[in-house]
Amino acid sequence: MRSFCKVIVVAGLVSPLLGGCEVAPMTYLRTFGPIADRIASLGWGLIAICSAVVIIIGALVLVASLRSSSPYAVGTAVSAPIERGGGLSWIYVGVGLSTIALLGIVVWTLFTLTVVASPDATPAFTIEIRGHQWWWEVRYIGESAGRTFTTANELHIPVGRPVRLKLIGDDVIHSFWVPALAGKTDVIPGQTNLAWIEAAKAGVYRGQCTEYCGQQHAHMAVLVVADAPEAFRSWWDAQLSPAPTPASDAAANGRSVFLARCGACHTVRGTGAGGILGPDLSHLMGRQTIAAGTLTNNPANLAGWIANAQGVKPGSQMPTLTLSGADLAAVTAYLQTLH
Numbered sequence: 001m002r003s004f005c006k007v008i009v010v011a012g013l014v015s016p017l018l019g020g021c022e023v024a025p026m027t028y029l030r031t032f033g034p035i036a037d038r039i040a041s042l043g044w045g046l047i048a049i050c051s052a053v054v055i056i057i058g059a060l061v062l063v064a065s066l067r068s069s070s071p072y073a074v075g076t077a078v079s080a081p082i083e084r085g086g087g088l089s090w091i092y093v094g095v096g097l098s099t100i101a102l103l104g105i106v107v108w109t110l111f112t113l114t115v116v117a118s119p120d121a122t123p124a125f126t127i128e129i130r131g132h133q134w135w136w137e138v139r140y141i142g143e144s145a146g147r148t149f150t151t152a153n154e155l156h157i158p159v160g161r162p163v164r165l166k167l168i169g170d171d172v173i174h175s176f177w178v179p180a181l182a183g184k185t186d187v188i189p190g191q192t193n194l195a196w197i198e199a200a201k202a203g204v205y206r207g208q209c210t211e212y213c214g215q216q217h218a219h220m221a222v223l224v225v226a227d228a229p230e231a232f233r234s235w236w237d238a239q240l241s242p243a244p245t246p247a248s249d250a251a252a253n254g255r256s257v258f259l260a261r262c263g264a265c266h267t268v269r270g271t272g273a274g275g276i277l278g279p280d281l282s283h284l285m286g287r288q289t290i291a292a293g294t295l296t297n298n299p300a301n302l303a304g305w306i307a308n309a310q311g312v313k314p315g316s317q318m319p320t321l322t323l324s325g326a327d328l329a330a331v332t333a334y335l336q337t338l339h
Contacts, residue, residue, distance in 0.1 A: 026208060028179035032201045032226075035116045035182040042112045049101060116183065119162035119196050126164040127155060131174035131187040133213060134220040134316060135279055135292040140236070149239050150267070152279030154287045155224045158232040162198040172214065178207035178224050186211060199226035204288070215315035221293025235286075242270025243282055243338055254334025257327045265317075268338065277317065284338045291316075303332045 031040045130137040135153055142148040157163045167176055169189035177184035178197065185195040187209075199205065209220040227235060246252040255271065263273030269282040284290075287297055291313055295301040307328055309318035323331065 026179055026206055031180055032203065032205065033181040033198045034119075034200065035196070035198065036180055037200075038112050038116050039183050042108060045108065046105065049105065053101070119198065121162055123164035123196055124158060124161040126166060127157075128166045128168065129155075129176060129187070130168045130170050131176070131209065131213075131220075132170045133172065134209070134216040134313070136176075136220070136222050137170075137279070140239070142236075147236075147240065149269075149282075150280045151239065151283065151287075153222055153289065153292045155222065156232055156235050157197065157199060157224060157226055158229040159199055159202050159226050161229070162196050165195045165197060167193045167195060173211050174209045174213050174220070175211035176207065176222070177210045178205050178222070180205045181224060184210050197224070199224070202226050202228055206293070216313050219292060219294045219313055221289070223288060223293065225288075238286075239283055243268045246334060246337055248333070250330050250333040251337050252334075254327075254330035254332070257323070257331050258334055261321060261323070261327075262331070281335065281338060284335055286339055291318075299332060299336060302335060303328060306331060 028036065029040055029043065031037050126141040128139040128141060130139070137150065137152055138155055139150045140148060165176070165185070167185055167187045169187045169191065171189065173189070174187040175184050176187055176195070181199055182195065182197045185193050187193065203226055205224045205226065207222040207224060209217060209222075211217075213220065246255050258268070259272050263271070263275055265275040265278040267274050267276065267280045267282065269280075273281075285297065289295060290297045290302060290305055291309070294313055295305060305312055305318075306321060307323065308320055309316060310320045
């Protein structure tokens with residue numbers, strides 16, 4: 001009894017603390033979009049059904065154990081089973097109830113899958129997402145070629161509008177999942193999978209590759225930023241602009257070093273850098289993270305990533321560049337102008 005009381009006291013102290021915790025960035029039980037809402041409802045329902053099954057079975061086993069008694073002493077051989085009435089009726093009832101519950105779960109699951117297969121409204125636009133080891137290439141398809149652009153590892157979408165996703169694998173199988181907004185969809189080489197996403201509330205939602213894809217699978221995150229429609233349109237327009245001309249000598253020198261050492265792999269629109277092996281960096285400083293969510297995007301992390309990418313993300317295709325201290329500072333200064 002004393003131990004039980006201690007458990008109750010601890011639970012009473014911990015519960016208020018848990019109630020004040022922030023929502024986990026990868027939660028699927030608290031949702032912010034119509035797809036995830038349906039999936040979460042199904043998830044809560046399955047949890048309730050499974051919990052009820054465990055409780056009922058546990059109670060029946062306990063009652064049977066307490067009521068069971070043997071007329072024979074320990075060690076006495078029993079030649080025939082003891083006949084007891086009513087046993088088969090419990091089996092019939094149990095099988096019947098289990099069958100009804102399982103059929104209900106199947107119907108509910110299929111209904112949910114049907115509902116989330118396509119949005120109620122026409123998607124506002126299409127985003128083409130290509131999975132690489134280990135980052136996400138994100139291409140916004142505009143109404144014309146001049147309105148189409150490419151970015152990386154961070155999606156912006158308007159609140160309250162469904163967006164179509166075209167998911168394409170580049171090397172191995174990946175899986176795109178932003179649990180607070182939608183379910184997961186595999187990203188398979190040689191195949192285009194269609195999905196859609198919608199956010200009901202402005203905010204930043206973390207996603208993750210959920211199909212093991214190699215050494216840095218855990219460092220292949222994605223952020224979805226849901227903006228108000230007006231802010232989203234402004235963001236799209238800003239993404240179409242080329243990189244600005246460096247305003248300082250340090251940034252100008254950094255651009256020269258960048259073009260010579262980085263331009264074969266990365267693109268910066270408006271310059272001679274047109275590489276496609278790595279992420280498009282045209283508006284790098286508008287992103288919250290670098291290296292697919294591995295590091296916060298700030299000058300110190302940016303310089304550390306450039307100087308020793310393999311130390312941060314071993315196995316990635318970003319090589320460790322041998323730059324002098326002056327060249328590293330110059331390239332970092334230049335990249336910080338790419339808003």
